[in-house]
Amino acid sequence: MMTSAASKRFLRPCTWVYAALIALTCVTWLIGRLQLSGLSTALLVLALALLKGHLIGDWFMGLRAVRGLWRWAIVIWLIVPGALITLAFVLSYGN
Amino acid sequence: MQYKSQAVAKPYFIAAIGLFVGQILFGLIIGLQYVIGDFLFPEIPFNVARMVHTNLLIVWLLFGFMGAAYYLVPEEAERELVSPGLAILMFWIFLVAGALTILGYLLVPYSGLAEMTGNSLLPTMGREFLEQPTITKIGIVIVALAFLFNVGMTVLKGRKTVVSLVLLIGLTGLALLFLFAFYNPDNLVKDKFYWWWVVHLWVEGVWELILGSILAFVLIKTTGVDREVIEKWLYVIIAMTLITGIIGTGHHFYWIGTPEYWQWWGSIFSALEPIPFFMMTVFAFNMVNRRRRNHPNKAAVLWALGTAVMAFLGAGVWGFLHTLSPVNYYTHGSQITAAHGHMAFYGAYVMIVLTMISYAMPMLRGREAANSNRSQVLEMWSFWLMTVSIVFITLFLTGAGILQVYLQRYSADPLPFMVVQDKIALFYWMREVAGVMFLIGLLTYIASFFVGGKEPEAVVAATEGA
Amino acid sequence: MNATDTDGQRSNEVASAYPPGDLAIWIFILAELLVFAVFFAAYAFTRMNHVELFNQYQATLNRDAALINTIALLTASYFVVRGVVAAREGDNALCARWTWAAIAMGAVFLVVKSAEYAHHFEAGINLRTNTFYMFYLSLTFFHFLHVILGMVILAAVALKAQRGGYSSADHTGVETGASYWHMVDLVWLVLFPLVYVMR
Ligand code: HEM
Ligand code: HEM
Ligand SMILES: [Fe+2]
Numbered sequence: 001m002m003t004s005a006a007s008k009r010f011l012r013p014c015t016w017v018y019a020a021l022i023a024l025t026c027v028t029w030l031i032g033r034l035q036l037s038g039l040s041t042a043l044l045v046l047a048l049a050l051l052k053g054h055l056i057g058d059w060f061m062g063l064r065a066v067r068g069l070w071r072w073a074i075v076i077w078l079i080v081p082g083a084l085i086t087l088a089f090v091l092s093y094g095n
Numbered sequence: 096m097q098y099k100s101q102a103v104a105k106p107y108f109i110a111a112i113g114l115f116v117g118q119i120l121f122g123l124i125i126g127l128q129y130v131i132g133d134f135l136f137p138e139i140p141f142n143v144a145r146m147v148h149t150n151l152l153i154v155w156l157l158f159g160f161m162g163a164a165y166y167l168v169p170e171e172a173e174r175e176l177v178s179p180g181l182a183i184l185m186f187w188i189f190l191v192a193g194a195l196t197i198l199g200y201l202l203v204p205y206s207g208l209a210e211m212t213g214n215s216l217l218p219t220m221g222r223e224f225l226e227q228p229t230i231t232k233i234g235i236v237i238v239a240l241a242f243l244f245n246v247g248m249t250v251l252k253g254r255k256t257v258v259s260l261v262l263l264i265g266l267t268g269l270a271l272l273f274l275f276a277f278y279n280p281d282n283l284v285k286d287k288f289y290w291w292w293v294v295h296l297w298v299e300g301v302w303e304l305i306l307g308s309i310l311a312f313v314l315i316k317t318t319g320v321d322r323e324v325i326e327k328w329l330y331v332i333i334a335m336t337l338i339t340g341i342i343g344t345g346h347h348f349y350w351i352g353t354p355e356y357w358q359w360w361g362s363i364f365s366a367l368e369p370i371p372f373f374m375m376t377v378f379a380f381n382m383v384n385r386r387r388r389n390h391p392n393k394a395a396v397l398w399a400l401g402t403a404v405m406a407f408l409g410a411g412v413w414g415f416l417h418t419l420s421p422v423n424y425y426t427h428g429s430q431i432t433a434a435h436g437h438m439a440f441y442g443a444y445v446m447i448v449l450t451m452i453s454y455a456m457p458m459l460r461g462r463e464a465a466n467s468n469r470s471q472v473l474e475m476w477s478f479w480l481m482t483v484s485i486v487f488i489t490l491f492l493t494g495a496g497i498l499q500v501y502l503q504r505y506s507a508d509p510l511p512f513m514v515v516q517d518k519i520a521l522f523y524w525m526r527e528v529a530g531v532m533f534l535i536g537l538l539t540y541i542a543s544f545f546v547g548g549k550e551p552e553a554v555v556a557a558t559e560g561a
Numbered sequence: 562m563n564a565t566d567t568d569g570q571r572s573n574e575v576a577s578a579y580p581p582g583d584l585a586i587w588i589f590i591l592a593e594l595l596v597f598a599v600f601f602a603a604y605a606f607t608r609m610n611h612v613e614l615f616n617q618y619q620a621t622l623n624r625d626a627a628l629i630n631t632i633a634l635l636t637a638s639y640f641v642v643r644g645v646v647a648a649r650e651g652d653n654a655l656c657a658r659w660t661w662a663a664i665a666m667g668a669v670f671l672v673v674k675s676a677e678y679a680h681h682f683e684a685g686i687n688l689r690t691n692t693f694y695m696f697y698l699s700l701t702f703f704h705f706l707h708v709i710l711g712m713v714i715l716a717a718v719a720l721k722a723q724r725g726g727y728s729s730a731d732h733t734g735v736e737t738g739a740s741y742w743h744m745v746d747l748v749w750l751v752l753f754p755l756v757y758v759m760r
Binding site for chain 2: 583584585588589592593595596599600603688689695696699
């Protein structure tokens with residue numbers, strides 16, 4: 001079947017996004033495997049996770065093409081718990 | 096009224112209102128006993144009157160739900176009820192059994208009643224809200240089965256709508272969960288654990304489905320908004336109700352001897368229980384704003400909106416107030432609980448039954464769509480009187496509760512229970528005054544059925560017509 | 562070509578006010594995400610008071626299994642994307658094939674996760690063992706249930722596609738199921754690092 005131009009424009013970046021998600025996952029896994037700790041490592045892992053979530057929301061869920069509040073629904077969801085988790089880790093390292 | 100058999104709803108509604116009056120009278124009695132300890136002693140002790148107050152509440156709400164279902168289901172299914180005769184028979188059985196039970200509470204000491212009714216064969220008595228003698232409980236199950244058969248067959252044989260299916264699921268759940276009332280283990284922890292499966296999973300689970308579907312029905316009828324839109328809301332609301340409400344049961348398992356993880360599960364899930372109530376509020380106002388017609392029954396619309404707001408306040412806000420385990424550690428079983436219990440029960444379930452009665456009764460009494468203007472004005476007065484009274488009852492009890500928690504459980508040198516009760520008596524007096532106002536509101540409500548009957552029906556102003 | 566172009570525009574060029582799929586599923590998704598967000602925050606703040614305990618028992622988790630599972634979910638999500646594209650093109654058979662493939666990846670997740678659970682249960686670990694395991698088991702099991710629900714929804718989509726139920730003009734159902742599935746994936750993407758890796 002021929003895929004239309006519009007579909008290609010959607011699919012091709014999604015394939016790249018998929019590759020990036022797998023790659024980032026491997027980084028996270030490696031950090032876990034080595035049991036690296038320390039505040040900056042933990043926050044790096046969190047940042048990677050939030051970035052991955054953003055890619056899912058933007059591309060797979062198609063929110064890139066939405067305007068208004070819905071466009072930011074997933075981003076907001078990532079930022080709020082992300083900030084709370086960051087706060088908790090910063091505090092736990094502060095002690 | 097489109098189907099003849101919808102008429103069976105009428106006796107159910109009348110009985111509901113009658114028992115409602117009884118409930119409030121007993122509420123006033125126990126409210127007075129709170130401040131005048133020996134009032135009516137030894138004729139009607141506090142524990143007996145309290146039991147009558149709460150049991151009448153449950154029984155009249157059940158009458159209301161059944162009446163609502165008998166009215167709603169034929170219209171949704173687009174056919175007559177399978178057996179109107181069975182519905183009337185069950186009405187009388189339920190009414191007589193209910194009346195005998197209440198008389199039993201009032202005339203025989205509770206332990207004597209237990210003995211008389213053979214409680215030792217299958218002990219189920221003695222637990223709050225489930226005090227009924229075992230035979231009454233069996234009677235309730237029989238009535239419920241006959242009722243479910245009647246309504247269920249009507250739905251199955253007729254048009255199936257989301258509204259009637261959700262209602263049916265809610266009613267079936269109500270009946271099934273009641274079966275836990277027969278499970279009464281000796282282990283006190285288990286006893287409490289399963290007791291909540293009835294009480295909590297009723298009001299924060301299956302009853303919410305009943306509430307949602309009746310509200311949806313009345314909104315469809317009065318606003319003319321597309322059924323499709325309303326059904327979508329209903330789906331989301333019930334999904335959220337079940338996700339949060341089922342595990343939310345954990346907010347009763349903090350201090351009864353259950354494992355610690357319930358503090359987490361209960362806190363997290365029940366903290367989200369206000370969401371479906373909030374959605375219901377948004378839903379109701381949204382639908383009314385998007386209405387395609389101006390229904391002449393303004394009172395019914397007012398009740399519907401009132402239900403959505405008050406259920407959110409009573410269940411959502413006042414429930415959230417004490418649902419996190421670190422808070423509940425202090426407030427458990429205090430007047431805060433009573434404050435929440437009153438506003439939630441009134442806002443969600445009393446009001447939804449009154450909404451349905453308000454919508455259906457004019458038709459059941461042979462009118463086209465609505466009562467006369469004069470009757471509706473009086474009904475709306477009663478709405479405000481009762482609603483404002485319950486808000487005050489709630490606020491006074493909340494005040495009493497905060498002081499109680501502080502003096503008795505939080506302050507550096509805590510005072511004994513009865514000493515604290517004396518100190519907060521003023522709040523109990525004010526609660527009693529608000530209770531009298533509530534009774535006046537209820538009498539006004541009843542009066543609205545008898546005024547303006549000879550006047551023409553309310554109609555929508557001509558400019559809004561066509 | 563024309564029909565798909567209009568459709569492609571809707572999803573790629575001219576911004577729409579609403580996300581793809583039924584709006585009801587999105588409200589549901591937000592509510593679910595909120596539950597998980599609260600759970601995540603509760604985990605993080607509880608950990609703050611038991612850092613040693615959490616670090617000690619986090620080390621007992623199987624990160625390799627979690628890697629496989631993350632890849633399984635991501636792959637499923639990608640397959641779902643392909644299914645959506647196929648539906649937008651009006652190709653029901655292809656849509657069904659990709660969707661079944663996604664469901665198969667979901668099954669991989671369930672199998673691997675069940676093996677992990679079996680391992681823990683053999684070691685006598687349960688919700689009462691300690692606070693870390695309480696959170697680990699609750700969070701992952703709650704997510705596990707969502708994977709199952711997501712698979713059920715996808716199966717409904719796949720079956721309808723097999724019956725030729727979608728077209729390039731009407732494929733909201735596919736997007737609705739897809740959106741829910743991506744949410745399941747999204748939650749795991751935060752859960753995995755938080756519970757298995759961050760220390
Ligand atoms: C319409 C819905 C509701 C009704 C009718 C209702 C009614 C009640 C009643 C009567 C009690 C007292 C039970 C007893 O101990 O005898 C109670 C307790 C409680 N309710 Fe609700 N409730 C509703 C919804 C909610 C919601 C949504 C929440 C949480 C957000 C909630 C939180 C609680 C809690 C935490 C308690 C226990 C209080 C204690 O520890 O003493 N309720 N509820
Ligand atoms: C429709 C209105 C009312 C509803 C839905 C209602 C509901 C309830 C419920 C659910 C309980 C049990 C609460 C718990 O276990 O925490 C209760 C208890 C009680 N109610 Fe009401 N009630 C209403 C009206 C009234 C009125 C008007 C009064 C009196 C002024 C009153 C006075 C009491 C008292 C004194 C208790 C006992 C509280 C205790 O044991 O400490 N109620 N009511
Ligand atoms: Fe509850």
